[in-house]
Amino acid sequence: MRFGPLAIALLVTALSPAVQAQDAGLAADEQILLKQISTNKKAVYAANLGLTEEESAKFWPIYDEYEAKQKPLQDRFLANLNTFAEKYDTLSEDDAAAVLKEKMAIEKEGAALKQKYTAKIAKALPPKKALRYAQLETRVQNLVQRDVYSLIPLAR
Amino acid sequence: MKKILIAFAALAALGAAESTLAQGANTRDDTELLISQIQTDKRAIVLSTLQLTDAQVQAFTPIYDEYQREMKEVFTRGSQVIEKFAANYGSMTDDAAKDIMKDFFNVRSDRNALVEKYAKKLQKELPATKVLQWVQVENKLNALLDVEAAASVPISR
Numbered sequence: 001m002r003f004g005p006l007a008i009a010l011l012v013t014a015l016s017p018a019v020q021a022q023d024a025g026l027a028a029d030e031q032i033l034l035k036q037i038s039t040n041k042k043a044v045y046a047a048n049l050g051l052t053e054e055e056s057a058k059f060w061p062i063y064d065e066y067e068a069k070q071k072p073l074q075d076r077f078l079a080n081l082n083t084f085a086e087k088y089d090t091l092s093e094d095d096a097a098a099v100l101k102e103k104m105a106i107e108k109e110g111a112a113l114k115q116k117y118t119a120k121i122a123k124a125l126p127p128k129k130a131l132r133y134a135q136l137e138t139r140v141q142n143l144v145q146r147d148v149y150s151l152i153p154l155a156r
Numbered sequence: 157m158k159k160i161l162i163a164f165a166a167l168a169a170l171g172a173a174e175s176t177l178a179q180g181a182n183t184r185d186d187t188e189l190l191i192s193q194i195q196t197d198k199r200a201i202v203l204s205t206l207q208l209t210d211a212q213v214q215a216f217t218p219i220y221d222e223y224q225r226e227m228k229e230v231f232t233r234g235s236q237v238i239e240k241f242a243a244n245y246g247s248m249t250d251d252a253a254k255d256i257m258k259d260f261f262n263v264r265s266d267r268n269a270l271v272e273k274y275a276k277k278l279q280k281e282l283p284a285t286k287v288l289q290w291v292q293v294e295n296k297l298n299a300l301l302d303v304e305a306a307a308s309v310p311i312s313r
Contacts, residue, residue: 048311096284100291104272111268115261127253131312134257139306145299154205155288 041140048136049129058124059133066117073110080106081152091155099155114141191231195224198297205293206286215281223274230270234263248312 051059080102087095114137122130199220208216237259244252271294278287 091285093284096288097279100275100279100284100288103288103291104275107268108272111265115265118257118261122254122257127250127257128248128312131248131253131257134260135306135311139303142299142302142306145295146303149292149296149299152292154292155285 044140045133045136049125049133051125051129055125055129059121062117062120062124066113066120069113069117070110073106073113076102077106084152084155088153088155096155188232191228191235195228199224201297202290202293206289208282208286212282212286216278216286219274219277219281223270226270227267230263230266233259233266237263245310245312253312 045063046056049055049059080099083095084091084099091099118130118134118137121133124130125133202220203213203217206212206216237256240252240259241256244256271291275287275291278290
Protein backbone atom coordinates (compact mmCIF):
# COMPACT_ATOMS: atom_id res chain seq x y z
CA MET A 1 0.00 0.00 0.00
CA ARG A 2 1.43 3.38 -0.99
CA PHE A 3 0.05 6.74 -0.01
CA GLY A 4 2.12 8.83 -2.39
CA PRO A 5 5.11 9.27 -0.09
CA LEU A 6 6.58 12.16 -2.02
CA ALA A 7 3.31 14.07 -1.84
CA ILE A 8 3.16 13.44 1.89
CA ALA A 9 6.80 14.36 2.30
CA LEU A 10 6.19 17.58 0.44
CA LEU A 11 3.24 18.46 2.59
CA VAL A 12 4.97 17.61 5.81
CA THR A 13 7.96 19.48 4.57
CA ALA A 14 5.91 22.64 4.42
CA LEU A 15 6.36 22.75 8.18
CA SER A 16 10.12 22.52 8.01
CA PRO A 17 11.20 22.54 4.42
CA ALA A 18 14.68 23.95 4.74
CA VAL A 19 15.89 21.01 6.74
CA GLN A 20 13.85 18.40 4.92
CA ALA A 21 15.15 19.57 1.57
CA GLN A 22 18.57 18.28 2.47
CA ASP A 23 17.37 14.71 2.95
CA ALA A 24 19.21 12.10 0.97
CA GLY A 25 17.31 9.90 -1.42
CA LEU A 26 15.21 12.56 -3.08
CA ALA A 27 15.79 13.30 -6.73
CA ALA A 28 17.36 16.60 -7.63
CA ASP A 29 14.10 17.99 -9.03
CA GLU A 30 12.29 17.10 -5.84
CA GLN A 31 14.95 18.77 -3.74
CA ILE A 32 14.57 21.90 -5.82
CA LEU A 33 10.82 21.74 -5.25
CA LEU A 34 11.31 21.31 -1.52
CA LYS A 35 13.66 24.26 -1.41
CA GLN A 36 11.08 26.32 -3.28
CA ILE A 37 8.44 25.45 -0.70
CA SER A 38 10.83 26.52 2.03
CA THR A 39 11.55 29.79 0.33
CA ASN A 40 7.86 30.41 -0.26
CA LYS A 41 6.92 29.77 3.34
CA LYS A 42 9.55 32.12 4.67
CA ALA A 43 8.48 34.71 2.11
CA VAL A 44 4.90 34.44 3.35
CA TYR A 45 6.00 35.12 6.92
CA ALA A 46 8.32 37.91 5.86
CA ALA A 47 5.55 39.56 3.85
CA ASN A 48 2.81 39.21 6.42
CA LEU A 49 4.48 39.83 9.76
CA GLY A 50 5.76 43.29 8.86
CA LEU A 51 8.85 42.92 11.01
CA THR A 52 11.28 45.75 11.56
CA GLU A 53 14.99 44.98 11.14
CA GLU A 54 15.35 44.71 14.90
CA GLU A 55 12.37 42.36 15.13
CA SER A 56 13.66 40.27 12.24
CA ALA A 57 16.99 39.85 14.00
CA LYS A 58 15.13 38.39 16.99
CA PHE A 59 12.46 36.43 15.13
CA TRP A 60 14.32 34.43 12.50
CA PRO A 61 16.81 32.66 14.78
CA ILE A 62 13.92 31.50 16.98
CA TYR A 63 11.88 30.45 13.98
CA ASP A 64 14.81 28.55 12.45
CA GLU A 65 15.40 26.79 15.77
CA TYR A 66 11.70 25.85 15.86
CA GLU A 67 11.92 24.42 12.35
CA ALA A 68 15.01 22.42 13.28
CA LYS A 69 13.29 21.00 16.38
CA GLN A 70 10.34 19.92 14.24
CA LYS A 71 12.52 17.82 11.97
CA PRO A 72 12.84 14.77 14.27
CA LEU A 73 9.06 14.80 14.78
CA GLN A 74 8.50 14.90 11.04
CA ASP A 75 10.90 12.00 10.60
CA ARG A 76 8.97 10.02 13.22
CA PHE A 77 5.68 10.93 11.52
CA LEU A 78 6.93 9.64 8.18
CA ALA A 79 8.38 6.51 9.77
CA ASN A 80 5.07 5.81 11.51
CA LEU A 81 3.21 6.43 8.27
CA ASN A 82 5.53 4.07 6.43
CA THR A 83 4.90 1.42 9.08
CA PHE A 84 1.16 1.90 8.65
CA ALA A 85 1.48 1.70 4.87
CA GLU A 86 3.64 -1.41 4.95
CA LYS A 87 1.29 -3.25 7.28
CA TYR A 88 -1.95 -1.75 5.98
CA ASP A 89 -3.34 -4.88 4.34
CA THR A 90 -2.61 -7.10 7.33
CA LEU A 91 -2.71 -4.63 10.20
CA SER A 92 -2.90 -6.51 13.50
CA GLU A 93 -4.41 -5.11 16.71
CA ASP A 94 -0.89 -4.79 18.15
CA ASP A 95 0.25 -2.93 15.04
CA ALA A 96 -2.74 -0.57 15.26
CA ALA A 97 -2.10 0.07 18.95
CA ALA A 98 1.56 0.86 18.26
CA VAL A 99 0.75 3.19 15.33
CA LEU A 100 -1.90 4.96 17.39
CA LYS A 101 0.40 5.38 20.40
CA GLU A 102 3.19 6.85 18.26
CA LYS A 103 0.75 9.07 16.35
CA MET A 104 -0.66 10.57 19.54
CA ALA A 105 2.81 11.02 21.03
CA ILE A 106 4.00 12.88 17.93
CA GLU A 107 0.93 15.12 17.91
CA LYS A 108 1.32 15.89 21.60
CA GLU A 109 5.01 16.73 21.23
CA GLY A 110 4.32 18.80 18.12
CA ALA A 111 1.66 20.84 19.90
CA ALA A 112 3.94 21.39 22.89
CA LEU A 113 6.77 22.47 20.60
CA LYS A 114 4.52 24.92 18.79
CA GLN A 115 3.32 26.37 22.08
CA LYS A 116 6.87 26.63 23.45
CA TYR A 117 8.21 28.47 20.41
CA THR A 118 5.20 30.72 20.07
CA ALA A 119 5.82 31.74 23.69
CA LYS A 120 9.46 32.45 22.80
CA ILE A 121 8.37 34.51 19.83
CA ALA A 122 5.85 36.33 22.02
CA LYS A 123 8.74 37.41 24.25
CA ALA A 124 10.78 38.59 21.28
CA LEU A 125 8.06 40.39 19.32
CA PRO A 126 5.22 42.73 20.22
CA PRO A 127 2.24 40.55 21.24
CA LYS A 128 0.11 41.63 18.30
CA LYS A 129 2.78 40.48 15.85
CA ALA A 130 3.22 37.28 17.82
CA LEU A 131 -0.53 36.67 17.59
CA ARG A 132 -0.35 37.28 13.85
CA TYR A 133 2.50 34.77 13.59
CA ALA A 134 0.50 32.21 15.61
CA GLN A 135 -2.47 32.63 13.27
CA LEU A 136 -0.31 32.18 10.17
CA GLU A 137 1.45 29.16 11.61
CA THR A 138 -1.90 27.61 12.51
CA ARG A 139 -3.21 28.22 8.98
CA VAL A 140 -0.18 26.54 7.45
CA GLN A 141 -0.44 23.57 9.81
CA ASN A 142 -4.18 23.25 9.14
CA LEU A 143 -3.56 23.09 5.39
CA VAL A 144 -0.81 20.53 5.76
CA GLN A 145 -2.86 18.36 8.12
CA ARG A 146 -5.91 18.47 5.88
CA ASP A 147 -3.93 17.40 2.84
CA VAL A 148 -1.90 14.77 4.65
CA TYR A 149 -4.93 13.20 6.33
CA SER A 150 -6.81 13.18 3.02
CA LEU A 151 -4.06 10.96 1.60
CA ILE A 152 -4.13 8.42 4.41
CA PRO A 153 -6.88 5.79 4.25
CA LEU A 154 -8.68 4.68 7.40
CA ALA A 155 -7.39 1.54 9.06
CA ARG A 156 -9.50 -1.52 8.33
CA MET B 157 -24.60 19.90 6.94
CA LYS B 158 -21.55 21.60 5.50
CA LYS B 159 -22.44 24.97 6.97
CA ILE B 160 -23.01 23.42 10.35
CA LEU B 161 -19.73 21.57 10.22
CA ILE B 162 -17.90 24.68 9.14
CA ALA B 163 -19.40 26.57 12.03
CA PHE B 164 -18.35 23.72 14.25
CA ALA B 165 -14.86 24.02 12.88
CA ALA B 166 -14.90 27.70 13.59
CA LEU B 167 -15.38 26.86 17.22
CA ALA B 168 -12.93 24.02 17.11
CA ALA B 169 -10.28 26.11 15.45
CA LEU B 170 -11.05 29.10 17.61
CA GLY B 171 -11.63 31.09 14.49
CA ALA B 172 -14.27 33.67 14.02
CA ALA B 173 -16.06 34.08 10.73
CA GLU B 174 -15.97 37.59 9.39
CA SER B 175 -19.73 37.72 9.60
CA THR B 176 -19.43 36.92 13.29
CA LEU B 177 -16.90 39.67 13.70
CA ALA B 178 -19.17 42.06 11.89
CA GLN B 179 -22.17 41.16 13.96
CA GLY B 180 -20.42 40.80 17.26
CA ALA B 181 -20.42 37.51 19.10
CA ASN B 182 -23.31 35.10 18.91
CA THR B 183 -25.44 34.92 22.00
CA ARG B 184 -24.40 32.27 24.48
CA ASP B 185 -27.69 30.40 23.91
CA ASP B 186 -27.19 30.35 20.14
CA THR B 187 -23.70 29.03 20.59
CA GLU B 188 -24.81 26.27 22.93
CA LEU B 189 -27.56 25.26 20.52
CA LEU B 190 -25.15 25.23 17.60
CA ILE B 191 -22.61 23.10 19.42
CA SER B 192 -25.31 20.60 20.37
CA GLN B 193 -26.57 20.33 16.79
CA ILE B 194 -23.08 19.92 15.42
CA GLN B 195 -22.24 17.21 17.91
CA THR B 196 -25.38 15.31 16.94
CA ASP B 197 -24.39 15.45 13.29
CA LYS B 198 -20.83 14.47 14.06
CA ARG B 199 -21.95 11.48 16.12
CA ALA B 200 -23.89 10.18 13.12
CA ILE B 201 -20.86 10.55 10.86
CA VAL B 202 -18.59 8.75 13.30
CA LEU B 203 -21.00 5.85 13.86
CA SER B 204 -21.61 5.47 10.14
CA THR B 205 -17.91 5.45 9.34
CA LEU B 206 -16.71 3.06 12.03
CA GLN B 207 -19.17 0.29 11.10
CA LEU B 208 -19.19 -1.20 14.57
CA THR B 209 -20.91 -4.43 15.50
CA ASP B 210 -23.89 -4.19 17.86
CA ALA B 211 -21.70 -5.20 20.79
CA GLN B 212 -19.10 -2.62 19.82
CA VAL B 213 -21.77 0.07 19.52
CA GLN B 214 -22.90 -0.77 23.06
CA ALA B 215 -19.34 -0.33 24.30
CA PHE B 216 -18.52 2.70 22.16
CA THR B 217 -21.50 5.01 22.56
CA PRO B 218 -21.41 5.64 26.33
CA ILE B 219 -17.71 6.50 26.13
CA TYR B 220 -18.19 8.59 23.01
CA ASP B 221 -21.10 10.49 24.56
CA GLU B 222 -18.97 11.20 27.63
CA TYR B 223 -16.25 12.44 25.27
CA GLN B 224 -18.76 14.69 23.52
CA ARG B 225 -19.89 16.16 26.85
CA GLU B 226 -16.33 17.01 27.82
CA MET B 227 -15.58 18.31 24.33
CA LYS B 228 -18.63 20.57 24.50
CA GLU B 229 -17.03 22.37 27.44
CA VAL B 230 -13.85 22.84 25.42
CA PHE B 231 -15.85 24.20 22.47
CA THR B 232 -17.74 26.56 24.75
CA ARG B 233 -14.43 27.90 26.01
CA GLY B 234 -13.35 28.16 22.39
CA SER B 235 -16.38 30.27 21.57
CA GLN B 236 -15.44 32.57 24.44
CA VAL B 237 -12.02 33.08 22.88
CA ILE B 238 -13.75 33.95 19.60
CA GLU B 239 -15.89 36.47 21.43
CA LYS B 240 -12.79 37.98 22.97
CA PHE B 241 -11.05 38.12 19.57
CA ALA B 242 -14.11 39.73 17.96
CA ALA B 243 -14.51 42.25 20.77
CA ASN B 244 -10.87 43.32 20.54
CA TYR B 245 -10.30 43.01 16.80
CA GLY B 246 -10.67 46.68 15.92
CA SER B 247 -8.44 47.90 18.74
CA MET B 248 -6.33 44.92 19.78
CA THR B 249 -4.03 45.78 22.66
CA ASP B 250 -0.87 43.86 23.49
CA ASP B 251 -2.47 42.52 26.67
CA ALA B 252 -5.53 41.30 24.78
CA ALA B 253 -3.32 39.62 22.18
CA LYS B 254 -1.39 37.87 24.96
CA ASP B 255 -4.60 36.67 26.60
CA ILE B 256 -6.04 35.40 23.32
CA MET B 257 -2.88 33.46 22.48
CA LYS B 258 -2.79 31.92 25.95
CA ASP B 259 -6.45 30.91 25.79
CA PHE B 260 -6.07 29.64 22.22
CA PHE B 261 -3.24 27.31 23.15
CA ASN B 262 -4.99 26.10 26.27
CA VAL B 263 -8.13 25.17 24.34
CA ARG B 264 -6.15 23.53 21.51
CA SER B 265 -4.09 21.59 24.02
CA ASP B 266 -7.20 20.47 25.90
CA ARG B 267 -8.83 19.36 22.66
CA ASN B 268 -5.86 17.17 21.79
CA ALA B 269 -5.65 15.83 25.32
CA LEU B 270 -9.31 14.83 25.25
CA VAL B 271 -8.89 12.81 22.07
CA GLU B 272 -5.91 11.04 23.60
CA LYS B 273 -7.72 10.41 26.90
CA TYR B 274 -10.73 8.88 25.18
CA ALA B 275 -8.66 6.87 22.72
CA LYS B 276 -7.12 5.20 25.75
CA LYS B 277 -10.54 4.56 27.24
CA LEU B 278 -11.82 3.13 23.98
CA GLN B 279 -8.82 0.85 23.67
CA LYS B 280 -10.00 -0.97 26.77
CA GLU B 281 -13.32 -1.75 25.07
CA LEU B 282 -12.69 -1.96 21.32
CA PRO B 283 -10.12 -3.49 18.95
CA ALA B 284 -7.20 -1.13 18.43
CA THR B 285 -7.95 -0.97 14.70
CA LYS B 286 -11.36 0.54 15.48
CA VAL B 287 -9.87 3.04 17.91
CA LEU B 288 -7.28 4.02 15.32
CA GLN B 289 -10.13 4.50 12.84
CA TRP B 290 -11.96 6.73 15.33
CA VAL B 291 -8.90 8.91 15.90
CA GLN B 292 -8.39 9.13 12.13
CA VAL B 293 -12.00 10.21 11.63
CA GLU B 294 -11.71 12.82 14.39
CA ASN B 295 -8.51 14.14 12.84
CA LYS B 296 -9.89 14.18 9.31
CA LEU B 297 -13.02 16.05 10.37
CA ASN B 298 -11.10 18.53 12.47
CA ALA B 299 -8.47 19.07 9.80
CA LEU B 300 -10.99 19.65 7.02
CA LEU B 301 -12.99 22.05 9.10
CA ASP B 302 -10.08 23.85 10.72
CA VAL B 303 -8.82 24.93 7.30
CA GLU B 304 -12.10 26.50 6.29
CA ALA B 305 -12.55 28.08 9.68
CA ALA B 306 -9.05 29.52 9.88
CA ALA B 307 -9.31 30.85 6.34
CA SER B 308 -12.36 32.84 7.37
CA VAL B 309 -10.62 34.45 10.32
CA PRO B 310 -8.95 37.74 9.58
CA ILE B 311 -5.32 37.98 10.60
CA SER B 312 -4.77 40.19 13.62
CA ARG B 313 -3.82 43.75 12.72
